Amino acid sequence: MRISTHKLGQLAIFTTALTGGGVGTMYYLQQKTFANAAYHRFAIEKLQACAVAMEMLGAPPLKVHNIHLTDTHNRVDPQSAQLKIPVTGSKSGAYLYTTSSRDAETRTWSLRQAVLVLREGQIIDLLNPPAPPEDPLDRSEWQ
Secondary structure (H helix, E strand, O other), X not given: OOOOHHHHHXXXXXXXXXXXXXXXXXXXXXHHHXXXXXXXXXXXHHHHHOHHHHHHHOOOOOEEOOOOOOOOOOEEXXXXXXXXXXXXOOOOEEEEEEEEEEOOOOOOEEEEEEEEEEOOOOEEEOOOOOOOOOOOOOOOOOO
């Protein structure tokens, strides 16, 4: 049985396109799963609640990027989750390093560590955030 090279070429192109589409779909679904998970959501909520961190990033707007699936900092198993989440604001970018654990009885996730490491080198512990700076202006006599 002879198959023309033209038909083999078409088959190769079709197979490549189908495989690429499948890989792209799986990547999207994996990222969506991470973003909707409680351990990811809790960390982002902690970041958004820290006024000092948000100010240093220049947020809002806060942009939460996809995690790098091949990064060794990103590990999730049934009892624990460790993520390195890239985030940016209008002033700077950072990585949000998080560690969460899951209670065996209640099956709920709790945030154990949330540390923001900015590009400039500053480190902010979001579970023990620094106090926001005081306003240096005395506005008591303003009318």
